Amino acid sequence: MSREAARRDALRALAAQQDLDAVLVTNLLNVRYLTGFTGSNGALLVRTDGPDLFGTDGRYTTQASTQVPDVELVVDRATVPALARAAAGAGRLGFESHDLTVDGLEQLRRVLDDAAAGGRVPELASVRRAVEAQRAIKDDDEIESLRRACAVADQALAELAAEGALRPGRTELEVGRELDARMLALGAEAPSFETIVATGANSAIPHHRPDRTELREGDFLKLDFGATVDGYHSDMTRTLVLGHVADWQREVYALVAESQAAGRAALSVGADVVAVDSAARDVIVAAGHGEHFTHGLGHGVGLEIHEAPGIGQLGAGTLAAGMAVTVEPGVYLPGHGGVRIEDTLIVTDGAPELLTLTSKELLVL
Amino acid sequence: MSREAARRDALRALAAQQDLDAVLVTNLLNVRYLTGFTGSNGALLVRTDGPDLFGTDGRYTTQASTQVPDVELVVDRATVPALARAAAGAGRLGFESHDLTVDGLEQLRRVLDDAAAGGRVPELASVRRAVEAQRAIKDDDEIESLRRACAVADQALAELAAEGALRPGRTELEVGRELDARMLALGAEAPSFETIVATGANSAIPHHRPDRTELREGDFLKLDFGATVDGYHSDMTRTLVLGHVADWQREVYALVAESQAAGRAALSVGADVVAVDSAARDVIVAAGHGEHFTHGLGHGVGLEIHEAPGIGQLGAGTLAAGMAVTVEPGVYLPGHGGVRIEDTLIVTDGAPELLTLTSKELLVL
Numbered sequence: 001m002s003r004e005a006a007r008r009d010a011l012r013a014l015a016a017q018q019d020l021d022a023v024l025v026t027n028l029l030n031v032r033y034l035t036g037f038t039g040s041n042g043a044l045l046v047r048t049d050g051p052d053l054f055g056t057d058g059r060y061t062t063q064a065s066t067q068v069p070d071v072e073l074v075v076d077r078a079t080v081p082a083l084a085r086a087a088a089g090a091g092r093l094g095f096e097s098h099d100l101t102v103d104g105l106e107q108l109r110r111v112l113d114d115a116a117a118g119g120r121v122p123e124l125a126s127v128r129r130a131v132e133a134q135r136a137i138k139d140d141d142e143i144e145s146l147r148r149a150c151a152v153a154d155q156a157l158a159e160l161a162a163e164g165a166l167r168p169g170r171t172e173l174e175v176g177r178e179l180d181a182r183m184l185a186l187g188a189e190a191p192s193f194e195t196i197v198a199t200g201a202n203s204a205i206p207h208h209r210p211d212r213t214e215l216r217e218g219d220f221l222k223l224d225f226g227a228t229v230d231g232y233h234s235d236m237t238r239t240l241v242l243g244h245v246a247d248w249q250r251e252v253y254a255l256v257a258e259s260q261a262a263g264r265a266a267l268s269v270g271a272d273v274v275a276v277d278s279a280a281r282d283v284i285v286a287a288g289h290g291e292h293f294t295h296g297l298g299h300g301v302g303l304e305i306h307e308a309p310g311i312g313q314l315g316a317g318t319l320a321a322g323m324a325v326t327v328e329p330g331v332y333l334p335g336h337g338g339v340r341i342e343d344t345l346i347v348t349d350g351a352p353e354l355l356t357l358t359s360k361e362l363l364v365l
Numbered sequence: 366m367s368r369e370a371a372r373r374d375a376l377r378a379l380a381a382q383q384d385l386d387a388v389l390v391t392n393l394l395n396v397r398y399l400t401g402f403t404g405s406n407g408a409l410l411v412r413t414d415g416p417d418l419f420g421t422d423g424r425y426t427t428q429a430s431t432q433v434p435d436v437e438l439v440v441d442r443a444t445v446p447a448l449a450r451a452a453a454g455a456g457r458l459g460f461e462s463h464d465l466t467v468d469g470l471e472q473l474r475r476v477l478d479d480a481a482a483g484g485r486v487p488e489l490a491s492v493r494r495a496v497e498a499q500r501a502i503k504d505d506d507e508i509e510s511l512r513r514a515c516a517v518a519d520q521a522l523a524e525l526a527a528e529g530a531l532r533p534g535r536t537e538l539e540v541g542r543e544l545d546a547r548m549l550a551l552g553a554e555a556p557s558f559e560t561i562v563a564t565g566a567n568s569a570i571p572h573h574r575p576d577r578t579e580l581r582e583g584d585f586l587k588l589d590f591g592a593t594v595d596g597y598h599s600d601m602t603r604t605l606v607l608g609h610v611a612d613w614q615r616e617v618y619a620l621v622a623e624s625q626a627a628g629r630a631a632l633s634v635g636a637d638v639v640a641v642d643s644a645a646r647d648v649i650v651a652a653g654h655g656e657h658f659t660h661g662l663g664h665g666v667g668l669e670i671h672e673a674p675g676i677g678q679l680g681a682g683t684l685a686a687g688m689a690v691t692v693e694p695g696v697y698l699p700g701h702g703g704v705r706i707e708d709t710l711i712v713t714d715g716a717p718e719l720l721t722l723t724s725k726e727l728l729v730l
Contacts, residue, residue: 103463
């Protein structure tokens, strides 16, 4: 059985528990997770009393037969109505209320009404983020994809640093584009997100967009970036200094590094996500910089760059083995500069596995 | 007045016509179009009786003040509820039913109910794709961004061809990654979409994903790719031949080129999108290959790679000056090979402006 078939079976078991006859999966990443399909249009109907149906349009007929050989194929421009007609006999039909739009639900209801032709119309019930909850726990193949995605990012940064590409006079935009191009050359499908390159005072802006600011001697250079491999996203931040390091820079860096180590050490099976955040945050608060750490500690990564679990003071839940998460505290001093250090890790029964292997010693270029 | 302010005024006028007191814009690209904001979380409330409100979270406070200086800022993790509370006094509130999810609507209703505290709750009414309709007509700045995005793609392909990168023995994946990396080096923010490189029999698959298939003498090489500049997407397909050209290849190429020229010639203000598709399709049907042209003729491009107007037999509406569209007929012979030729163009009062300038002569490498 393919890993996708096993995932569909897990969703089928959940559906049966909730007295659903079928679940209509519309979120495209969830469809990918449950089928292996990577195209831009597809939906899946998982039935407790099988067979399942996969719907896509004519552009993807060949691709669907290769990527999804074990699910019955429905080719139709309008995938959701096509699958809805097939589900019209269901008593209770599950759907993804966090994904389906208001218009999509209206269309779904209309199709079900028409198909019932005056007979019984299926009752609709949201399955909430059931597939996202499955996705939070990664299997060995997914972890291997994440390892490779992290390795590409590590390698790209190492090459740029070795070649002297991170030197005074270059602009944030130039550095960002070279990092992106290097990750592609090393086998990434795409950058994980819009690469952040922030130098000098810009490094105090958590999500600064690279601009024409030039790198200068004595400035922080904060790089937050990642690569996508097999659809899986890596995420890493490193903060370097160009040339001479001032005392205040060394102090802020040491503080964030200590906080980040505490956050990593708190990653364990059963740990509450709020407590993990606190383990790192308390270090920064104790040093009087609590107000300068303005975001959560981390987040899950996988087919999305941000997915479950969220690790922060507003999060809820506990960690489980196989979760892939980031740990990324930061201290941002407006107008001066900021430091963030971020790794991607896998929660295990023992110590977490570190996937982003670039050194976290303060690198002075 | 900024161009974004003028766009908000146009939406405000439309809202007033529909007796709406305010419109809640949740589609992130529509928010970008109406404000200039490029972050990953934002929503906009346009009020007929002003002032407008822009909502984003704390990561983007600095960016919002730079990019959206002329709209009152609301910083809140939950942007939609925050703006909804501000709109609680409205009699009728417009929203985007094609974008807001079922969960999003439920949350919106809950916030409005709570804010009303037993008083009158705003009536909700969909504005449908009102902002997308605005976006279909590009202004001079947008056209200039599209020109630059097309020029980057043209230049990337020219450089790869000149350097001999498109030669037998290389794989589709290698060629695709080099095209992507070259576009980034030339100033693209990202490829417009997953670059299609399809050679030999793979060229008969309209949306083939690049794989480890090697380029071979005598094969078609189909490249469908584009660059993003200022958020605007270019889209171009060229089909080349490596080495010797067989007669059947020359014939198919000439047919698609003739069809594509007919499609371009049909682009004019007031033209029905179905008629434009037919102008190109009739050429292919007359040659007996109607069944081998399996998709629509083209689509609008802009902040999205596919946007209004759709140009196909299932489309509706007419062209207007300032629309940016693709013209991309193809003939696909399963198991043998296929040809697609695609340009991005601007509809004008006279002849359309061609933005993708790479030659459409059959290029033999």
